[in-house]
Amino acid sequence: MTPSAAALRKITDQLQAVEAESGDGVIQLGRDSSLKVSNLAKVFFPKPGITKGEVMRYYTSVWPYLRTVLADRPLSLKRFPDGVAGKFFFQQKAPPNPPDVVRVESIKSPAGEIQERIIGGTLGTTLYCTQIGAFECNPWNVRVGSLSDPDFTVIDLDPGPKSPFARVIEVALWVKEALDHLGLHAGVKTSGATGIHIVIPLPPKSTDAVAERVPRLIAEAVAGAHPQSATVVRPISKRGSSKIYVDFGQNARGKTIAAAYGVRARPEASVSTPLRWDELTPGLDPRDFTIRTLAARLETVGDLWGPIMKRPNPARIVTTL
DNA sequence: GGTGATC
DNA sequence: GATCACCAACGCCAC
DNA sequence: GTGGCG
Ligand SMILES: [Mn+2]
Ligand SMILES: [Mn+2]
Numbered sequence: 001m002t003p004s005a006a007a008l009r010k011i012t013d014q015l016q017a018v019e020a021e022s023g024d025g026v027i028q029l030g031r032d033s034s035l036k037v038s039n040l041a042k043v044f045f046p047k048p049g050i051t052k053g054e055v056m057r058y059y060t061s062v063w064p065y066l067r068t069v070l071a072d073r074p075l076s077l078k079r080f081p082d083g084v085a086g087k088f089f090f091q092q093k094a095p096p097n098p099p100d101v102v103r104v105e106s107i108k109s110p111a112g113e114i115q116e117r118i119i120g121g122t123l124g125t126t127l128y129c130t131q132i133g134a135f136e137c138n139p140w141n142v143r144v145g146s147l148s149d150p151d152f153t154v155i156d157l158d159p160g161p162k163s164p165f166a167r168v169i170e171v172a173l174w175v176k177e178a179l180d181h182l183g184l185h186a187g188v189k190t191s192g193a194t195g196i197h198i199v200i201p202l203p204p205k206s207t208d209a210v211a212e213r214v215p216r217l218i219a220e221a222v223a224g225a226h227p228q229s230a231t232v233v234r235p236i237s238k239r240g241s242s243k244i245y246v247d248f249g250q251n252a253r254g255k256t257i258a259a260a261y262g263v264r265a266r267p268e269a270s271v272s273t274p275l276r277w278d279e280l281t282p283g284l285d286p287r288d289f290t291i292r293t294l295a296a297r298l299e300t301v302g303d304l305w306g307p308i309m310k311r312p313n314p315a316r317i318v319t320t321l
Numbered sequence: 322g323g324t325g326a327t328c
Numbered sequence: 329g330a331t332c333a334c335c336a337a338c339g340c341c342a343c
Numbered sequence: 344g345t346g347g348c349g
Pocket of ligand 2: 156349
């Protein structure tokens, strides 16, 4: 159930009002659901001066886009209670007594133990994550109901400390060539930090083995063909500071990547932003996409992510690699 | 950030 | 009411 | 076992 535009507008108005007052209050999310919030006027991104309330308003306004990215997926949280420049910690298990609007399910952890986890897909859940300073809320590649069937797999391009972003783009286009050659399609987005994510939607009932093998084959082929620019070597010291690390290792159970449309805990409050492949040109700067610029972009380009992720690649190809 | 203990 | 201590991940792999 | 890694 996705709230209407009018309902979302009511929520952003409430957030605005609470932030302008004491910063503490209760947000009415629906007829009988509400969320207690606090410190909405506290700055969590010092450089642009972005508050917790502004992040909540961003998530509310892009909710129609974000919802399908998070729906039914266990989340891994990274929390920054003192702002994105402060200390952080990861959180896997749901807290003991989460508010009613937060979806929690008993899930088998990768190690095989039952644990209570936060599940994405409701606005209340996402606003709660922001409330507790979880500025990164990363979804698993499986959904409750099919917890052993990954429905996407990712090739994660991580630039070294001295790689120009143009080099990330170059490698991304080589990955695209490899995908084309194999007859596969994929979505591309900024990671929100310094790299790029190339996400390959998988057919139903795909296995972890497929999710782990497909990106690996492509990554090794690209790094093998372009050793000057790309590498799959794991130790940083043996990697070369201006090469792009083609990371195929983010596809095991419990590993995650940033959600499309999700904010990152970076100084600019940048957002992992879906792109058209033809936008991968030298002028592209991932820092241009922030919670303050995304609304305008979405108005013109619409949802570049949902439709691609809903179109699985053929099992015939993906399982025979 | 949330909670429970303590002065 | 203010202050404080404590809590909040994990799997893989090379060595 | 410990450390590096994301
Ligand atoms: Mn990355
Ligand atoms: Mn990575």
